[in-house]
Amino acid sequence: MSNDFNFQAFLIEEPLYSSIEFNTLNPSIILNILFCINDNDSYNKFNVIKSYCPCCEKEAVFISKDTDTEVLNRIGLKARSISEGKSSIEYDLSELNDVGIFIREFICPYKQKDQAHNQIFVFRISENRIIKIGQWPSLAEISNIEIKKYRKFNNDLYVEFNRAIGLAAHGIGIGSFTYLRRIIEKYIVNQKLRELIEEHKITEDQVRNSDFKEKLKILNDASPAFLTSNSKIYSVLSKGIHDLSEDECRVIFPILKSAIEIILDEHIANIEKNKKEEFIKRELNKL
Numbered sequence: 001m002s003n004d005f006n007f008q009a010f011l012i013e014e015p016l017y018s019s020i021e022f023n024t025l026n027p028s029i030i031l032n033i034l035f036c037i038n039d040n041d042s043y044n045k046f047n048v049i050k051s052y053c054p055c056c057e058k059e060a061v062f063i064s065k066d067t068d069t070e071v072l073n074r075i076g077l078k079a080r081s082i083s084e085g086k087s088s089i090e091y092d093l094s095e096l097n098d099v100g101i102f103i104r105e106f107i108c109p110y111k112q113k114d115q116a117h118n119q120i121f122v123f124r125i126s127e128n129r130i131i132k133i134g135q136w137p138s139l140a141e142i143s144n145i146e147i148k149k150y151r152k153f154n155n156d157l158y159v160e161f162n163r164a165i166g167l168a169a170h171g172i173g174i175g176s177f178t179y180l181r182r183i184i185e186k187y188i189v190n191q192k193l194r195e196l197i198e199e200h201k202i203t204e205d206q207v208r209n210s211d212f213k214e215k216l217k218i219l220n221d222a223s224p225a226f227l228t229s230n231s232k233i234y235s236v237l238s239k240g241i242h243d244l245s246e247d248e249c250r251v252i253f254p255i256l257k258s259a260i261e262i263i264l265d266e267h268i269a270n271i272e273k274n275k276k277e278e279f280i281k282r283e284l285n286k287l
Helices: 007-012 027-034 070-082 093-099 139-147 149-153 155-169 173-198 204-208 212-222 225-229 232-242 246-285
Strands: 019-021 048-053 058-064 101-107 119-125 129-136
Touching: 007 027, 007 048, 007 129, 007 139, 027 093, 027 101, 027 119, 027 129, 048 101, 048 119, 048 139, 070 093, 093 101, 093 119, 139 149, 139 155, 149 155, 149 246, 155 173, 155 246, 173 204, 173 212, 173 225, 173 232, 173 246, 204 212, 212 225, 225 246, 232 246
Parallel strands: none
Antiparallel strands: 019 129, 048 058, 058 101, 101 119, 119 129
16 A cells, blocks of 8 residues: 555546545545544645636635544544554544545635635545545636646637546546547647648648658658657557547546647747747848
């Protein structure tokens, strides 16, 4: 069992229906995921999250509200009755399966009395697994800050990226992969190929019957280096659309989302670099 658990990522990055097996975590970690008692050092390990508030339109450190201790007391009492004579309290975690639903609520520091700003996460305990079954605001709304910068670059790209995140948040993995693949094809590779054709550096015949790998070879240094050196990204997206299950796509989605962000960031940086170079060339020619 491990103490290494990223509570922040589980709440605001992992899509709905992501789950954690009890046997992969220490009991104290499991209890801290489900309970928060701010005046008790044993149950406030995960009492804050850094998240984006859609109402305030900015990032904030949200503070957890205290949770109901009735269940915690119940499972502790049962454990003590099973193993009397021990000085420390042990908890019978199997009892959590009978309780079923747990809720964690976090308060926005900017609007502490306005519940519309709160962030709520709902967990279902089933067969010794913690499953994230609900959250408010949605993952797509919380993730907005991460991809908002792409709106200025291309609003259509931003809309499709946001749609991919929204689908993944609702457990629709295959559909989310479709949008991620479209982003690479439509806004990165095909766009750059059209530019090279217009500049007469390549011909339409070179591109017409080429598959994705061949297109990357045609682009050569004109495509983002991260995409060229990690062409497997496209293969995994295609495999997800055609062969993988919804659950398999959902698990892989966060990795591919981050990969797309790296590719887009590099692509945009290259565009800005080229613009600056063109400007400097023009200005130098005037001297």
